[in-house]
Amino acid sequence: MSFAAVICASHSTTVVPPMAGAGTELRAGLHFAGHSLVEYQARQAAEAGASHVMILVGAVTQPLSRAVDRLTADGIPVMLVRDMVSLVREAPRDRDMMLIADGAIIAQKHITAVSAHPGNVLLAADDSRATAGFERIDGQHRWAGLLRVSPDLLFGTLDMLGDWDLELTLMRAAVQAGGYRIVVPQEDILEGRIALVDSQASADLVAQALLGGQSEAPSTEGGAEHYLLSRIATRIAPMLLRTQVPATQVRIGGIALSAMGVIAVMLAWPLFGMLLMLCGLTTSLTSDRLGQLARRAQDDGWMALMPGLIVLLGVIMLGDEAGARMDGIYLALLLGIVLLAVRWRRTGGIKPWALFTPGSALILLIIVAFLSSVTAGLALGNLCGIGSVAMMVLRRRA
Structure with a gap:
């Protein structure tokens, strides 16, 4: 079953701007792998098979617009969505939706694994000291920043009234619906293959760990x-x-x-x-x-x-x-x-x-x-x- 993807890109970094009046930097705009983090996430979703990608933003900024232009030029259908009303209008009703958390850096193999499993799926990690920064699911697991939900669960959640956080509310809805959990090894957390970054310094550390190893793509040379x-x-x-x-x-x-x-x-x-x-x-x-x-x-x-x-x-x-x-x-x-x-x-x-x-x-x-x-x-x-x-x-x- 095909799926679409939504990337949350509205949270700001934890770094205080050095000068008074300076604009707050978004996690989505952090530099990672040669471009912004949100662009890297969008390319990952497209590589996993997403039919189109929606980026949920609080405000449309110039860096985000440039990222959308680069993605579109490379043939990746992507759009910026500013509120829940627009998301309800643009989200397809005949396919699942993959959600990538704001600031989540996840190895491609885990995104591919979630994309291959239809229905409600959560990427989870064992509750430990290394995963203390992740959102708790229960006494055993924490959410690793990636999930896939069915259209019924998605639109049932979007129809809720009030002010709420999309990614956390969807995660809890998937847990309550008995969603299948893909538990990642602790080594992937410790070695930076799964991380939630909230500053450029942390993004650089993850990049050094993730990009410093062998490429995930197999070599086609001889x-x-x-x-x-x-x-x-x-x-x-x-x-x-x-x-x-x-x-x-x-x-x-x-x-x-x-x-x-x-x-x-x-x-x-x-x-x-x-x-x-x-x-x-x-x-x-x-x-x-x-x-x-x-x-x-x-x-x-x-x-x-x-x-x-x-x-x-x-x-x-x-x-x-x-x-x-x-x-x-x-x-x-x-x-x-x-x-x-x-x-x-x-x-x-x-x-x-x-x-x-x-x-x-x-x-x-x-x-x-x-x-x-x-x-x-x-x-x-x-x-x-x-x-x-x-x-x-x-x-x-x-």
């Missing part, structure tokens, strides 16, 4: 990109994300490094050029990881392929410089096939180690060129490329 370069990129990406460096600029940096590597090869500096091209591929993978951490869709366009395509040009130039022009062309063609197959997920399901990618070719060429010659590296690379393409063809799934 060869050296999968086993080596992506691991480096995964460590670099959180640091760049906290400095708000756009992923597009990082991608352009990867293209520039790869192009500089080709120029170095043309100037008869093959080893230095191959190292630069390897750095360009790593930088491009870092751009992919930035998109994953910020819950953005992976860029599968030609710009994402540009660093790899430039590396193929560099391989051809290596063949020209080594007097093995055709070997360079053949290797570039084989690597191009593997590059497209990996990027478009058409590898036939073979293991990542069997994919002879541009990164794998560069590492092989650097090692063989250092021990013997570039010509020998090109010849060995052609054999590896033929074997990789053969495995993709012969083991392709029906």
Whole structure:
């Protein structure tokens, strides 16, 4: 059953403005994962399958409006809702509603788990010292800031008269209705995968814990990109994300490094050029990881392929410089096939180690060129490329 999502975004932070007359900052506007917290929450809901997202606000601010514009530009249907009357009018009556609490940071796997369970569902945590800041459900559990309710329960609650808090009232209604509880491990609370933040300092601490680990999205790379370069990129990406460096600029940096590597090869500096091209591929993978951490869709366009395509040009130039022009062309063609197959997920399901990618070719060429010659590296690379393409063809799934 499909569902919509509502994100509460009206509570202010606990930090007192430093100057008299300064505006009160909202929790929803706290910086997290390269953009505001409410934008991160909306992207999480859309990734879990929400048909559209409503943001319940007390007042429409300029940062909130800009967040809605960015989400809409990325194809996520989102709207700002200012009061209960508007929520009753806009909320769909034929599907469940997921609610994300104000200031809640929840790992994507838990949002996916709640979205997969129809009806009344609550994300809960055991009552302990670590969950003292969470709303109590009973003597055993506390609410972890996420729930899903049926249309009957939602509109039955919205029809109530008086001044009341939407998220807490809905939570209590779901508990009274006997809603199913998904209890999260205590490790997720202690390690910051579930948290309620009320200041920029606490949001930064959670970001450091949540984004500093491995990306939740599985790697779609192969060869050296999968086993080596992506691991480096995964460590670099959180640091760049906290400095708000756009992923597009990082991608352009990867293209520039790869192009500089080709120029170095043309100037008869093959080893230095191959190292630069390897750095360009790593930088491009870092751009992919930035998109994953910020819950953005992976860029599968030609710009994402540009660093790899430039590396193929560099391989051809290596063949020209080594007097093995055709070997360079053949290797570039084989690597191009593997590059497209990996990027478009058409590898036939073979293991990542069997994919002879541009990164794998560069590492092989650097090692063989250092021990013997570039010509020998090109010849060995052609054999590896033929074997990789053969495995993709012969083991392709029906």
